[in-house]
Amino acid sequence: MSSESGVEAKSGAEVAAGARHRATGTRMSTGRAGDRIFAGAARGSGIVVLGIVAAIGAFLVWKAIPALQDNEASFLTSEEWNPNAAPPRFGIAQLAFGTVMSSLLAMLIATPVAIGIALFISFYSPRRLASGLGYVVDLLAAVPSIVYGLWGLAFLSKHMEGISKFLNSTLGWIPLLGGDSPGKNSIFTASVVLAIMILPIISSISREVFLQVPQDHVEASLALGATRWEMIRMSVLPYGRSGMIGASMLGLGRAMGETIAVAMVLTFVPGINWHVLENGGSTFAANIANSFDEASVTGRGALIASGLVLFVITLVVNMAARAVVARRKEFV
Amino acid sequence: MAKRIEVSGLHAYYGGVHAIEDISMTVEPRSVTAFIGPSGCGKSTFLRTLNRMHEVIPGARVEGKVLLDDEDLYESSVDPVAVRRVVGMVFQRPNPFPTMSIYDNVAAGLKLNGVRRKARLDEIVEESLRGANLWNEVQDRLSKPGAGLSGGQQQRLCIARAIAVQPQVLLMDEPCSALDPISTLAIEDLIDKLKTQYTIVIVTHNMQQAARVSDRTAFFNIAGTGKPGKLIEIDDTSKIFTNPEQKATEDYITGRFG
Numbered sequence: 001m002s003s004e005s006g007v008e009a010k011s012g013a014e015v016a017a018g019a020r021h022r023a024t025g026t027r028m029s030t031g032r033a034g035d036r037i038f039a040g041a042a043r044g045s046g047i048v049v050l051g052i053v054a055a056i057g058a059f060l061v062w063k064a065i066p067a068l069q070d071n072e073a074s075f076l077t078s079e080e081w082n083p084n085a086a087p088p089r090f091g092i093a094q095l096a097f098g099t100v101m102s103s104l105l106a107m108l109i110a111t112p113v114a115i116g117i118a119l120f121i122s123f124y125s126p127r128r129l130a131s132g133l134g135y136v137v138d139l140l141a142a143v144p145s146i147v148y149g150l151w152g153l154a155f156l157s158k159h160m161e162g163i164s165k166f167l168n169s170t171l172g173w174i175p176l177l178g179g180d181s182p183g184k185n186s187i188f189t190a191s192v193v194l195a196i197m198i199l200p201i202i203s204s205i206s207r208e209v210f211l212q213v214p215q216d217h218v219e220a221s222l223a224l225g226a227t228r229w230e231m232i233r234m235s236v237l238p239y240g241r242s243g244m245i246g247a248s249m250l251g252l253g254r255a256m257g258e259t260i261a262v263a264m265v266l267t268f269v270p271g272i273n274w275h276v277l278e279n280g281g282s283t284f285a286a287n288i289a290n291s292f293d294e295a296s297v298t299g300r301g302a303l304i305a306s307g308l309v310l311f312v313i314t315l316v317v318n319m320a321a322r323a324v325v326a327r328r329k330e331f332v
Numbered sequence: 333m334a335k336r337i338e339v340s341g342l343h344a345y346y347g348g349v350h351a352i353e354d355i356s357m358t359v360e361p362r363s364v365t366a367f368i369g370p371s372g373c374g375k376s377t378f379l380r381t382l383n384r385m386h387e388v389i390p391g392a393r394v395e396g397k398v399l400l401d402d403e404d405l406y407e408s409s410v411d412p413v414a415v416r417r418v419v420g421m422v423f424q425r426p427n428p429f430p431t432m433s434i435y436d437n438v439a440a441g442l443k444l445n446g447v448r449r450k451a452r453l454d455e456i457v458e459e460s461l462r463g464a465n466l467w468n469e470v471q472d473r474l475s476k477p478g479a480g481l482s483g484g485q486q487q488r489l490c491i492a493r494a495i496a497v498q499p500q501v502l503l504m505d506e507p508c509s510a511l512d513p514i515s516t517l518a519i520e521d522l523i524d525k526l527k528t529q530y531t532i533v534i535v536t537h538n539m540q541q542a543a544r545v546s547d548r549t550a551f552f553n554i555a556g557t558g559k560p561g562k563l564i565e566i567d568d569t570s571k572i573f574t575n576p577e578q579k580a581t582e583d584y585i586t587g588r589f590g
Binding site: 218221223227230235238239241 | 383385388390413414415416417420421423425427428429430431432440441444445490493494497
């Protein structure tokens, strides 16, 4: 604080110099070797991260451009995917649809359950049960995704057929749940698998956020005569709001990038189908995994171009999450 | 509205730690009772047993009786939530709900009690903010966050929030210890005004404050580290500060220890 007010009192030139010193870190540094090494290592790590992101972006663009130039169809709007044909025709519409739809559904299914788990562990369960339960939930994150894929294919999809039929017959008037032939290898089944996969991350981040709720806020509502649920509504959820949004967005991002489990569950049927209970659909990642091996040079370029789009979508999701979080900063 | 508190044979524990031992006292309605004593002597713990906030801490428990106009707060049929609705509390650090506006902070307790009508809420919010001597400073920014106020204003906001639900008793746990002298004075004036309507119990580290605001003063002490806190004596404030019965009290208020 004292250095801050000292800066204010100085003349303009000195202030600028002070700011420059602070920006480069020399003013804070004592000049000891340890300090300089640590500062250098920290700065280096920062630069490496930026470098890696830039390199990935550059690589994707560089590999994608030739294929995009040969493409005879509209890359963004076409539902075809024939990059190995001559002339190549491919577009990402159905991949984007499948990715966004399955991930959004997964997020919608997982978030309430995950937050419920986190609230139960943090505020309702007996202490002894809490640590064990938290451990089990975290364990879900350690299961390899190929195992989820196998489980989804061999077990879940069979049982999903009945659920899908039930949803279709009772809630079929909702456009998404409509359609004539609800199946077991649908986007909906993939979403349920994805939801289970992203459950641990959403729940463990929410739990961490709940742990940080200041005791002051908790006691403020309890002392007003709030019940436990009212206390959660008044003190915990508002405080944890941005954290919970961040957690579910992270889950969304993870669901979007998930490859193998989705590739195993989905049956490939060309075209966009809004009826998520029917078989078919594909995602960026699943499509890359399924077709990269047999792809021609142009085919690989096309897959990389689709990877670039996934990269951009993920970026947009994260930025949107930040915008939501920042909107009510005044209150946090 | 104000009620008498009668405590008898009260012990409080944190897990295996015996925090306060065998306290009995009577707190008169429409008066201010101050708790003084060295740090760790159990005054705050005791205060928190009076609205069942002590048991919020995991492992904490209470033995004994606290009668609020003949009703025992620790009867097994009594809901702690209901107790806290009639015994309000103001904390050491101002703790307005950070995500709520000034208005919503004051209305929070009312909404818990099922008051929904806008006109009624408006009325009580204004009344409570006036009661807490804060209305003039915030009336044109009621929709702004409560966390944007100064520390002293935040504490008065918390008092407004506590009195909005018209409690029988108001407990204050060192309400001025985080405030500057001007804000402290504002709160003390407020306490003087509130005691015409409420039973007020205040924990304070500041003996001048106890002397200024309270009608009766209770002195707490511990025999040593790890020993439970005890009530040494409670009497009229003027007597405690001029001619206390106990040697320990006299030593403490004259600054010979603590």
